[in-house]
Amino acid sequence: MALRKLEGDPKAREEAVLALWAERDVFRRSLAERRGGPRYVFYEGPPTANGRPHIGHLLARLQKDLFPRYKTMRGFYVPRKAGWDCHGLPVELEVEKELGISTKAEIERYGVEAFVERCKASVQRYIGAWEAMIRRLGFWIDLEHPYVTYSDDYIETLWWELKEIHKGGLLYPGHKILPYCPRCGTSLSSHEVAQGYDRVADPSVYVRMPLAEDPQVSFLVWTTTPWTLPANVALAVHPRETYAEVDFEGERLILARGRVGAVLGEGARLLREFPGSELVGRRYLPLYPLAQGERAYTVVGAEFVSMEEGTGIVHIAPAFGEEDHELGKSQELPFLQPVDRAGRFTDAFPLARGEFVKDADPKIIADLKARGRLFRAETIEHDYPFCWRCDTPLLYYAMESWFIATTRAKGEILAQAETIAWYPEHVGSGRFADFLASLRDWALSRDRYWGTPLPVWTCGSCGALEVVGSREELVARAADPDLARKVELHRPYIDRVELRCPCGGKMRRLPYVLDTWFDSGSMHTAQWHYPFENEDEFRASYPADFISEGLDQTRGWFYTLLVTGVLLHGKAPYRNVLVTGMGLDAQGQKMSKSRGNVLDPMPIVEAHGADAVRWYLASESAPWNERRYSEEGVRQARYGFLETVRNCHDFLTLYAGIDGFTPDTPVPAPAARPALDRWLLSRLGEAVEGVTAALDAYDPLGATRAISAFVDDLSNWYIRLSRPRFWGEGLTEDKLAAYGTLYEALRTLALLLAPFTPFLAEALWQSLRRDGDPDSVHLARWPDPPPRDPALGASMARVRAVASLALGARNLAKVKVRQPLPALHVLRRPGDEAVPGELWDLVKAEVNVREVALVDDLGPFRVPKVSPEFRVLGPRHGPKAPRIAAALARMDPAAVATALARDGRVSLPDEGVALLPDEVKVGWEPREGFALVEDRDGAVALDLRIDAELQAEGDLRELVHRLQLLRKEAGFAVTDRIELGYAGDLGELFLRFGDRIRDEVLAVRLEAGPLDGADHGAELAVHGRTGRVWLKRVGG
């Protein structure tokens, strides 16, 4: 094995790693080699295959890769089956767009069979885009054997599930007011509705409903949906609230007393008040007398009437509101439906016949105004639900639907929800718990084409009903068993299968398909085609240890997964959920296809590499925080972190190549190595422990911080200080210790990075691994932490602080580090005795001083400095203050300071006063020839007295530095030997330090005068000495 530099271009490096993984079949082996070990169960939440992936998808995707990789390295067997959510309205919508159509009638005309085939093709296309992204980013999941929700096997499991649910008595048909999209022609589930709320301006309309018995008096009624007024059949009041009849600008109105001020303001005069119950049973004159019957247009009592908004008198249209519908049933009100399935008024309402209801609002308002029934019309901003895919305003509409009675299993669902650990915790205890608390029955059926068919057949003769739970059952009951054996379990094919009813009649399938959330929410079972196959797999993988998806899945997949899991298996289907935050654009807006502000990750990946994107996502913030994505962040991850890691590695390879060091070269035992090495190994132990603990706690941010801190110490302290150790000739013990330490650090770092930046980790590993090591880092075991040495860590921290202070002092004095100085005096602190001399030597080298001395007193290096405190002096001494100040300035500052400290006062004999401590500022200034720096980390005095020898040494270092730059300029390799020619005043330095110059710049010969055939030359000036040098490569 040979250490070799890493490919610097991320794209090329990562593509090579992808090829290596493919060639060595690493992902499959990472599973195979762990089979039989403890299982860590992961469930893939299937992406909806109806759109291209964007950067917002990557955050959850990263968690779904990172933790399985980590657990694999910890010895777990972590199978990961990919999955695709293929059914549903979104897919149909894509196809409609392709075809340029938009209604169900058009689909029927086009042909359901052809339409459904196009849905399949569309899904395939998007799956391809997702697979490409997943592969390129190094997200390991089994794409060869995914679960696909539209496959017959998957559907068969769903049928089995529904039959089980039906057996439990929890599947039922009902009529309910449901949110309904008139464009899509189907009702929506509550979690779909939740996706589509938007703030809009709607009419806010008050109308008069005159009492039948006294048309001079009107009920005042408020609504934001004027189009529902034609369907009005009753008014509702709260029987136990107080109502009032008022005079308002000469008109008599009835409304809730508590709403008078808010609705009418100051101008209303109270005529009388009475309980709402008194109004119940009164009749009123309808706006549009479309309803028939004894109970039409009467006032009824209802507890739900709110006193928070409106007038406290609610207009009731049973066709358009859930509460209205319930009330209509209990009060035996007539049912009026003047709107068709497309959301247009029927002939029953001629005024706006054929118009979409929302568009008819202005016409209705104008009509009411013309007839004197409009009291007031305004607009109001509120949130209204729109179809989450096509943006059509939803209507609440009385529909037939099939339901799962989740409310009947609520207790069990809540109990099982308690067993789930959420990251962050508040999602589980907050929004998820809230949602479960207001659980409603699951409206499961959809009036559409591309979906799992509802397996319910009914008999045309006797009305009997059959739920089919498998293909075998279907064949057994089918009128044409051959057809049933072969038929694809999709519309329109499945609709051709008729069953034989025991009554002798024919049974036909109800034409519904399922809510796609039932598809994805059932993956825990259906991905295995259980119970028809794979019983062992199913049992071994229920429940999941880990799932991770975006926050928006709280009421989506997290919910449906739980419900189906509890109903079918009596147990929560997952133990740990890591919730990721939503992706926002640079303006802080949610990224979504409909807003058109999505950021395509692939160009960024191509430019900076998948690792940079992955590290950026993992290290920027906690996973559950929402993110503002920017390419700049990815750039920083690349240059600020990944490049540093690469350079640390390449530093090792550079010198390892020169010295012939290999991973198998024997090195001294850790205990026998210098303190700097032992310190780094201790830091490495700290890093391994930190990363491990963080990942065990589902805290990837904490893990990346521990890694970053270690890399910083490695690069900017360990390697920085160790460089000279690599420069000498031959493999000394010290050099071997440095190689061994650096090697160990990088090798362990590769392991720690493997879950986060799998490509770079692999590239490192391929360079660093020993014979006998696994041939991929992803087949290796997670590292055990090297032992820690806290005392050494504390010593190093102290020494680094001192070096920092000393460099600060140099800065202050404006003396370059290249110029050696005689001494650094360090004010002693408790514990300094325990700091090894080796570490103080590091300070010597870093600060470039001949000596580091601990002192107990900075007195010798500084002198007191006193000055008057005019703020205090002025008020106390008035006009004498300037004379006092002048007198103070004439005195010996040291004497003043001493007196103040000793006596608490200092006498000024000339002025006849004594100054108190608060009247004199006492500071310090460095004694001539010293620089002082003091802060909470300590205090140092830097001796700046440069003698001739130090000066010469400084000049030498300056000269060597210049020569090194020239070598670099000339393009020589680090190991090239050269000849050097020189002329001018500089000659003195060459004569005096010839040997050292030769060593430092690898010169085999020094020549006074020009060199023939020199490769490079330059004028130089070092401290007033000028001259010229020539460089020539030897034997090149």
Next chain:
RNA sequence: GGGUCUGUAGCUCAGGUGGUUAGAGCGCACGCCUGAUAAGCGUGAGGUCCCUGGUUCGACUCCAGGCAGGCCCA
């Protein structure tokens, strides 16, 4: 309207059982260093820790109310 999260430097974000002088990275200025680095080091500028009130000897931290943004719900 309700729930929940977020609000800390120009930007992206840490942090703190309530306690001297609130941090990092990036960016900026000046200086340094550089025989690994598109790097590094030092210094500096840059902060009402969203606002108001309360509790407290002491609040950026705890409590209450509000404001702004995100998500979820109605």
